[in-house]
Amino acid sequence: MSHGLWIIITGSLVAASCGFVGCFLILRRMAMLGDAISHAVLPGIVIAFFLSNSTDNVFMLMGATVIGVLTAFFIQTLHTAGVQEDAAIGVVFTSLFAIGVVLVSLFASDIHLDVQHVLYGEIAYVPWDMATLAGVEMPRAVWMISGVFALSLLIVGLFYKELKLVSFDAQMAAAAGIPVVFIHYLLMALVSMNTVAAFESVGAILVVAMLVVPGAAAYLLTDRLGAMLGLSIVFGIVSACAGYIIAVYFDVSISGAMTTSAGLLFMLCFLFSPRYGVVSRVLEQRRLKKAT
Amino acid sequence: MTTAITVKDVTIAYRKKPVVQEVSFTVPEGKLVGIMGPNGAGKSTLIKGILGLLPLVSGEVSIYGKPYKSQRKLIGYVPQRESVDWDFPTNALDVVLMGRYGHAGMFRRLRAYDKEFAYACLEKVGMADYAKRQISQLSGGQQQRVFLARALAQDAHVYFMDEPFTGVDAATEKAIVLLLEELKSQGKTVLVVHHDLQTVNEYFDWLLLMNIRKVAFGPTSEVFVPDNLQEAYGGKLLFQKSAAYNAQ
Numbered sequence: 001m002s003h004g005l006w007i008i009i010t011g012s013l014v015a016a017s018c019g020f021v022g023c024f025l026i027l028r029r030m031a032m033l034g035d036a037i038s039h040a041v042l043p044g045i046v047i048a049f050f051l052s053n054s055t056d057n058v059f060m061l062m063g064a065t066v067i068g069v070l071t072a073f074f075i076q077t078l079h080t081a082g083v084q085e086d087a088a089i090g091v092v093f094t095s096l097f098a099i100g101v102v103l104v105s106l107f108a109s110d111i112h113l114d115v116q117h118v119l120y121g122e123i124a125y126v127p128w129d130m131a132t133l134a135g136v137e138m139p140r141a142v143w144m145i146s147g148v149f150a151l152s153l154l155i156v157g158l159f160y161k162e163l164k165l166v167s168f169d170a171q172m173a174a175a176a177g178i179p180v181v182f183i184h185y186l187l188m189a190l191v192s193m194n195t196v197a198a199f200e201s202v203g204a205i206l207v208v209a210m211l212v213v214p215g216a217a218a219y220l221l222t223d224r225l226g227a228m229l230g231l232s233i234v235f236g237i238v239s240a241c242a243g244y245i246i247a248v249y250f251d252v253s254i255s256g257a258m259t260t261s262a263g264l265l266f267m268l269c270f271l272f273s274p275r276y277g278v279v280s281r282v283l284e285q286r287r288l289k290k291a292t
Numbered sequence: 293m294t295t296a297i298t299v300k301d302v303t304i305a306y307r308k309k310p311v312v313q314e315v316s317f318t319v320p321e322g323k324l325v326g327i328m329g330p331n332g333a334g335k336s337t338l339i340k341g342i343l344g345l346l347p348l349v350s351g352e353v354s355i356y357g358k359p360y361k362s363q364r365k366l367i368g369y370v371p372q373r374e375s376v377d378w379d380f381p382t383n384a385l386d387v388v389l390m391g392r393y394g395h396a397g398m399f400r401r402l403r404a405y406d407k408e409f410a411y412a413c414l415e416k417v418g419m420a421d422y423a424k425r426q427i428s429q430l431s432g433g434q435q436q437r438v439f440l441a442r443a444l445a446q447d448a449h450v451y452f453m454d455e456p457f458t459g460v461d462a463a464t465e466k467a468i469v470l471l472l473e474e475l476k477s478q479g480k481t482v483l484v485v486h487h488d489l490q491t492v493n494e495y496f497d498w499l500l501l502m503n504i505r506k507v508a509f510g511p512t513s514e515v516f517v518p519d520n521l522q523e524a525y526g527g528k529l530l531f532q533k534s535a536a537y538n539a540q
Contacts, residue, residue, distance in 0.1 A: 027381075162393070168380045169390070171340070172371055174345055175367065176367075176391075177394050178393065223381050223382070224383070227381075
């Protein structure tokens with residue numbers, strides 16, 4: 001298969017999976033927690049690299065997931081102890097990310113990881129790193145992100161009711177006996193895993209866009225949670241494909257172009273969404289004015 | 293008579309400052325109980341403490357003689373309307389269906405029966421025509437009725453309602469009163485955080501007057517007397533009363 005196609009597939013999977021899970025972050029007004037986790041997982045990745053002395057993805061995934069859930073836990077703990085929530089997020093994720101940066105530079109000679117790569121990722125290298133499993137040869141990144149995407153779909157499917165109720169009304173959920181804390185950390189674990197899986201391809205900064213933008217765009221188009229989840233996947237795939245075409249045409253950063261297209265897609269929804277778009281609202285107001 | 297709710301020496305604190313202190317009372321089954329007191333009296337906090345949403349510093353709560361945790365399916369809860377985001381992508385029927393989640397249990401899908409039941413609950417609060425309406429497009433009163441329908445869908449024995457009458461239109465107020473009457477006639481027990489002094493006698497059989505500590509608890513005719521009100525509201529009552537008269 002051509003390199004271009006693998007890049008598109010990787011980008012689509014990353015954007016679809018992150019966008020899907022990110023919907024719940026948006027609905028719970030926790031988009032910035034996603035930002036925090038995406039940065040904070042770095043030391044987890046480096047430590048896993050170092051301990052396993054390999055680029056074994058499973059170790060990386062586990063290490064980062066543990067740190068991601070810890071991040072959410074630290075933030076919650078500081079917040080409960082009286083630190084403002086945004087301040088708690090700011091303190092925890094920058095500290096953890098900084099530890100990661102220190103670790104990267106400390107072990108720089110042992111591991112193939114540099115700060116540049118960590119921040120921006122390099123999706124163009126994805127097709128060079130193939131792995132064979134059960135006789136199928138695919139890029140390592142594709143194996144990983146498809147595994148994480150499948151797991152995300154499975155877990156959201158299993159806990160759909162609970163995730164929905166906790167997102168809408170956590171107090172009532174707790175009163176009805178739904179394990180709110182467990183659901184919260186389950187979501188945080190999913191976000192962490194998606195972050196790690198996306199990390200190699202798009203880097204720690206752009207992964208935030210993948211978590212937030214497709215869901216935010218979908219939110220503008222629908223009044224149903226199921227449709228919002230579905231649309232966020234579609235938007236993720238569309239922005240990955242469009243981004244690749246733009247990147248090839250203008251010879252620019254692929255992950256940058258993918259994220260830019262996601263942003264453009266959001267702008268289109270923001271302006272032209274039939275119900276919540278700026279344009280339709282202005283038209284509606286004019287119509288009402290004329291009617292009176 | 294069966295005892296529905298026992299609250300014993302409950303103290304709840306927010307950053308070491310007690311907001312509910314040593315409150316005890318026992319509610320017999322089938323009573324409509326109003327919880328009243330000035331702002332900051334700890335009314336909502338008390339409900340959240342009873343429901344296990346806030347930790348108790350001390351004290352005990354039991355529902356039909358057992359701790360709250362083992363009795364969750366007997367309980368319906370109507371939080372304050374402002375406590376949720378009404379822009380959430382969902383419709384009225386879907387919100388009511390959430391009342392069935394606790395009964396369905398984890399990993400289980402809702403059955404057709406749950407949907408019929410939820411729809412019947414919407415009907416009871418006069419909102420059946422709005423079942424498919426996006427919740428952000430409902431008026432405040434309609435949203436409150438959807439919340440009540442969700443509590444009905446919990447098919448509970450004991451209901452806790454946090455300020456259901458606040459900021460609703462006359463039609464909704466009437467619908468809520470009828471609903472309370474119906475719940476009572478079915479032998480359900482209802483605790484309602486309430487603000488309006490004018491309607492207390494009319495709406496509630498029993499009353500809990502509190503201001504961090506319990507001031508009085510019992511049948512409304514015995515509790516709702518000037519001395520108790522003076523103790524609960526202090527000087528604030530004079531102002532509230534005159535404001536109410538001016539409004540009339």
